[in-house]
Amino acid sequence: MxxxxxxxxxxxxxxxxxxxxxxxxxxxxxxxxxxxxxxxxxxxxxxxxxxxxxxxxxxxxxxxxxxxxxxxxxxxxxxxxxxxxxxxxxxxxxxxxxxxxxxxxxxxxxxxxxxxxxxxxxxxxxxxxxxxxxxxxxxxxxxxxxxxxxxxxxxxxxxxxxxxxxxxxxxxxxxxxxxxxxxxxxxxxxxxxxxxxxxxxxxxxxxxxxxxVQPAHASRQLDQSSPAAGVIQALSANRDKLISYDPKVRRDEWDSIHQMRVATRELRSHLQTFEGILVGERIHYLEEELKLLASLLGVARDAEVVEKRFHTLLEQEDSDAIDDNVRRHVREDMSREYRRAHRRVVAVLNSDRYLDMLDALDELVHCPPLAEDSPASSAEESPGDSSENSEEVGDHQEDTLTAEETLLLHLDKAYRKLRRRHELVTATRNDHSIPLKEREVHLHDMRKAAKRLRYSAEAVGAATGLKTKKLSQACKRMQSLLGDFQDAVTAREILLKKAHRARKKGEDTFGYGLLYQRERYNGLEALKDYDKVAEDIRQAHQKLSRNTKKKRKKQTRKGGKK
Incomplete structure (x- = not known):
C-alpha cells in the first residue's frame, strides 16, 4: 500500500x-x-x-x-x-x-x-x-x-x-x-x-x-498582562509549529527537517530563558526531551547541508586534482547518510516517547506550572535572586515587578550570557596556542547564545509590544554567519574522516585535503563580519535598555502626579 x-x-x-x-x-x-x-x-x-x-x-x-x-x-x-x-x-x-x-x-x-x-x-x-x-x-x-x-x-x-x-x-x-x-x-x-x-x-x-463537541484541553485562564501569558504565547506558537512540520518531515518535504529543528530549539530555549516564571520537574523533563529530538534532527540536517556544500565544492573545483573515486564518495555518501538519518527521525516520530513529550507540551501550554503557584520554587529559582541580576533588580523581588520588567529581566540574563561568550571568543579567536577545535567550540557556543537571545527577544516583543526587533535581527545575523561557519567546520570534520578511511584502504587522499582547505577558507570568510554584528547586538540591547528606562521614568512621573 x-x-x-x-x-x-x-x-x-x-x-x-x-x-x-x-x-x-x-x-x-x-x-x-x-x-x-x-x-x-x-x-x-x-x-x-x-x-x-x-x-x-x-x-x-x-x-x-x-x-x-x-x-x-x-x-x-x-x-x-x-x-x-x-x-x-x-x-x-x-x-x-x-x-x-x-x-x-x-x-x-x-x-x-x-x-x-x-x-x-x-x-x-x-x-x-x-x-x-x-x-x-x-x-x-x-x-x-x-x-x-x-x-x-x-x-x-x-x-x-x-x-x-x-x-x-x-x-x-x-x-x-x-x-x-x-x-x-x-x-x-x-x-x-x-x-x-x-x-x-x-x-x-x-x-x-x-x-x-468540546476540545480535549480546557486552558487555564491567565492574566494577559502577566509575564506567564507572554511565555505561554511563545511556547504555544512553537508547539504548533513543531506539530505542523511533523507530517512534512515524514514526507521529506524540502526544509522541513530544519524548520522542525528550529521549533524544537526555540521551545527549549524559551523553557531555559524563562525558568523562574515556569517551574517544576516537567520543565526539566521537556528540556531534556527537546534536546534529544533536536540532536536527532541535527544529524539529518547536517547531512542535508553538507551534501549540498560538497556538490558546490566539486562544482567550484575545476582542476584535475580530485580523482574520480574521491568525487564519487563526496557526491554520493552524504545522500545515503541523509536517507539513513531521515529513517531514524521517522522512527522516533512514531515512538511512544515522542508522543509522551507532545502530551507533556500540551499540558504545559494548557495548565502551565507557574512560580506564583509555588512560592518556594519561585524563591529558589527566580533570576532576580542571583548576584548576576542584583544590580539590575536592586532591592526588588521579581514578584513586585510588572510583566514587562520581569520578561526584560530574563532577556537581560540571556544578553549577559552572550556577552560572556563573546568576550571568550575575542580573547581566544586569534590565539594559536589554543587548539583550533577549542577555539571553534567557543564560536559554536556564541552561536547558541545568539540564538537564545534572539528567541527571547522575539518572545518578549510579541508579549509586551516592546521594540525588540533590532535586537532580534542583529542576533539573527550573528546566528546566520556563525551557522555558515559551523557548516564549514562540520564539512571539514566529515572530509577528515573520509580521508582517514581512504588512507587505511590505500586510496589517494589528496582531493579530500584540497576540499578541506577550501572549507577552512569558507569558514574564515563567514567570520569577517563577526565584530561588526557583535557591536550591532550590543548597541541594540543598549538602546532597548535605554528606551525601557525612559518609559519607566515616564510612568513613574505619571503615577506621582496621580
Whole structure:
C-alpha cells in the first residue's frame, strides 16, 4: 500500500437546483470538453472524539465510487490543499481500518486517540474534463448534488448542490495559470452561483453539531498582562509549529527537517530563558526531551547541508586534482547518510516517547506550572535572586515587578550570557596556542547564545509590544554567519574522516585535503563580519535598555502626579 501526495487547487461554489451549467469553453484557456462522466460517490469522514483533525483543518475520508476509491487525507497549504491517497485495502471483521501510513501523517495530532466516523457524505457527481487546444487536460469541473449526515451529537441530514473546478496536477504547479480559476469564478457567479463559504463538504455536513463537541484541553485562564501569558504565547506558537512540520518531515518535504529543528530549539530555549516564571520537574523533563529530538534532527540536517556544500565544492573545483573515486564518495555518501538519518527521525516520530513529550507540551501550554503557584520554587529559582541580576533588580523581588520588567529581566540574563561568550571568543579567536577545535567550540557556543537571545527577544516583543526587533535581527545575523561557519567546520570534520578511511584502504587522499582547505577558507570568510554584528547586538540591547528606562521614568512621573 502506498501514499500518493499531490497539490489540490480548486474553487467551490454554492448553486441553486434550477441553475443551468454555463458554457464551460468560455473559460480562459479552455478549448473543448474532453470527457463527461457521472459517478455515485460515498465518503465516510473520520476524526478523534474531540475533532482534532477538523479543528486543524485536516480532513480524512474513506471514499467509494468514482475513479479514486480509497483513503484520502487533505492538509491546508498556502497554494491550495495537499492531498494524499492510499488504497482502500480489505476490511477486518467487516470494518475498514485507517492505513498506518495515513495515520502516521496525523500522529502528532491524534496521538493514541482512535479515529472513528463523524459524518457521511453521498454525492451524485457529473465530471467535465476541460482541455486546451492541444487536447491537454487542464482542469476538471464537477456538478455535485450532495446529501450528508453528521454523526455528532445533535447532527442532522443536509442536502445541497455545489460546483467545483479543480486544476489538473500540471496546471496546479503553474501559478501563472491561476487566470483559469479567475475566469471560471467570473463565469459561474455570472450564471447565478455564489462563492462557497464552507471550505469543505465535511464542515457543511457537520453544521452546528460541531459546537456540541468540546476540545480535549480546557486552558487555564491567565492574566494577559502577566509575564506567564507572554511565555505561554511563545511556547504555544512553537508547539504548533513543531506539530505542523511533523507530517512534512515524514514526507521529506524540502526544509522541513530544519524548520522542525528550529521549533524544537526555540521551545527549549524559551523553557531555559524563562525558568523562574515556569517551574517544576516537567520543565526539566521537556528540556531534556527537546534536546534529544533536536540532536536527532541535527544529524539529518547536517547531512542535508553538507551534501549540498560538497556538490558546490566539486562544482567550484575545476582542476584535475580530485580523482574520480574521491568525487564519487563526496557526491554520493552524504545522500545515503541523509536517507539513513531521515529513517531514524521517522522512527522516533512514531515512538511512544515522542508522543509522551507532545502530551507533556500540551499540558504545559494548557495548565502551565507557574512560580506564583509555588512560592518556594519561585524563591529558589527566580533570576532576580542571583548576584548576576542584583544590580539590575536592586532591592526588588521579581514578584513586585510588572510583566514587562520581569520578561526584560530574563532577556537581560540571556544578553549577559552572550556577552560572556563573546568576550571568550575575542580573547581566544586569534590565539594559536589554543587548539583550533577549542577555539571553534567557543564560536559554536556564541552561536547558541545568539540564538537564545534572539528567541527571547522575539518572545518578549510579541508579549509586551516592546521594540525588540533590532535586537532580534542583529542576533539573527550573528546566528546566520556563525551557522555558515559551523557548516564549514562540520564539512571539514566529515572530509577528515573520509580521508582517514581512504588512507587505511590505500586510496589517494589528496582531493579530500584540497576540499578541506577550501572549507577552512569558507569558514574564515563567514567570520569577517563577526565584530561588526557583535557591536550591532550590543548597541541594540543598549538602546532597548535605554528606551525601557525612559518609559519607566515616564510612568513613574505619571503615577506621582496621580
Amino acid at each position: 502506498s501514499t500518493r501526495p499531490f497539490l489540490e487547487v480548486e474553487s467551490k461554489f454554492a448553486v441553486e437546483e434550477t441553475i443551468d451549467i454555463p458554457d464551460l469553453t468560455s473559460i480562459q484557456h479552455v478549448d473543448h470538453l474532453k470527457e463527461t462522466v457521472s459517478h455515485s460517490l460515498s465518503a465516510i469522514y473520520y476524526d478523534t472524539a474531540d475533532l482534532r483533525l477538523t479543528r486543524a483543518k485536516i480532513t480524512l475520508r474513506r471514499r467509494s465510487g468514482g475513479k479514486d476509491d480509497g483513503w484520502h487525507i487533505k492538509f491546508p497549504s498556502a497554494e491550495g490543499r495537499l492531498e494524499i491517497h492510499a488504497e482502500l485495502g480489505e476490511p477486518v471483521d467487516g470494518v475498514y481500518q485507517v492505513p498506518q501510513e495515513i495515520k502516521e501523517q496525523v500522529l502528532s495530532l491524534i496521538r493514541r486517540e482512535p479515529l472513528t466516523p463523524i459524518a457521511q457524505v453521498d454525492n451524485e457527481r457529473t465530471e467535465y474534463l476541460l482541455a486546451d487546444s492541444a487536447d491537454h487536460a487542464i482542469a476538471e469541473f464537477c456538478d455535485d448534488k450532495v446529501t450528508a449526515f453528521s454523526f455528532l451529537p445533535g447532527g442532522k441530514q443536509r442536502s445541497w448542490r455545489e460546483w467545483e473546478i479543480e486544476l489538473s496536477d500540471a496546471q496546479a504547479s503553474d501559478i501563472d495559470n491561476q487566470a483559469l480559476l479567475r475566469s471560471a469564478t467570473a463565469l459561474f457567479i455570472g450564471a447565478g452561483a455564489k462563492a462557497s463559504h464552507s471550505p469543505s463538504k465535511l464542515l457543511f455536513a457537520l453544521g452546528e453539531s460541531i459546537n456540541n
